[in-house]
């Protein structure tokens with residue numbers, strides 16, 4: 631193996647002792663065109679944490695029908711939700727904003743914050759090197775998923791450890807645990823839902839909580855994701871005073887022919903008008919940032935299906951995104967995890983950090 635020597639790595643110079651935070655998220659294509667979306671999907675769907683099937687079986691399917699047809703369909707969906715002013719996806723805008731604002735909160739403790747994407751750019755490797763180059767010898771990896779899944783949290787951390795494998799002087803590492811029913815997450819969610827519902831000119835008869843789905847077999851093999859979604863929704867119902875009939879749990883984003891977690895969001899929503907439920911709100915507590923899954927799959931596709939089935943109103947409640955509540959939450963989670971690593975600025979033998987060249 632070739633080791634990468636990053637300039638200003640920590641151990642060679644203890645005077646540069648510093649703690650950093652790396653926020654990671656899933657990733658997103660560079661553009662909405664066929665080529666950009668194909669490159670993104672090829673990287674995403676080649677991850678063995680995402681598709682566990684043998685590559686001998688999966689690769690011909692991936693490089694055959696999937697990467698021939700899916701980029702056009704997904705590209706059109708990205709185009710509908712694209713942040714054209716910044717020429718980037720919403721997930722990218724919100725993740726960057728979260729990192730920038732969290733960095734402002736942590737500047738007082740001299741803790742830099744970098745952000746990276748599991749698929750696409752900026753990569754988790756780039757973000758890690760950015761922190762090491764700023765003299766960080768202690769790094770908190772913070773995958774921005776409230777509920778753990780091997781397909782999200784674990785693969786984000788794997789990617790950071792792949793980059794660490796190539797460093798001669800590794801920083802010390804901590805990872806942020808999932809925060810499915812953390813009181814700070816539940817109260818931020820409850821407050822944002824409540825605030826949004828007050829802006830509506832109708833009272834929803836039901837608040838559907840739609841989470842990203844997962845193949846059932848992954849859960850049967852031990853992925854704790856489904857149990858974590860249950861924990862989120864139980865805590866949220868409790869906090870908001872709703873029962874399961876008023877706030878049902880559903881799963882979206884099924885991909886491929888296998889069985890995924892049920893009930894599926896789209897058919898569930900489409901069944902409601904026949905039961906006299908024509909005015910609903912949808913929340914997506916498996917995402918802290920709006921993305922193609924929330925804005926297009928729910929905000930466009932599910933809404934169209936609901937209206938087609940006789941529904942009158944569907945209000946999509948925004949994710950926490952770059953709201954002050956979201957930054958408060960991230961600061962709260964991160965500071966709790968940095969216990970014992972802060973404060974070090976001004977500690978004896980730890981002079982101020984001044985990156986050298």
Ligand SMILES: C=CC1=C(C)c2cc3[nH]c(cc4nc(cc5[nH]c(cc1n2)c(C)c5CCC(=O)O)C(CCC(=O)O)=C4C)c(C)c3C=C
Nearest residue numbers: 656657658680704719721779781782842844885921922923
């Ligand atoms: C094919 C299998 C997939 C698994 C397993 C999966 C798990 C999973 N994903 C998220 C969060 C997000 N997924 C997003 C997009 C997305 N997801 C899949 C497939 C799987 N996800 C695909 C193919 C795509 C791309 C879009 C599309 O073509 O439909 C996103 C949004 C990214 C964006 O740029 O907006 C997020 C976020 C979770 C939480 C999860 C398991 C729990």
Ligand SMILES: [Fe+2]
Nearest residue numbers: 656842883923
């Ligand atoms: Fe996904």
Ligand SMILES: [Fe+2]
Nearest residue numbers: 883922923927
């Ligand atoms: Fe989707």
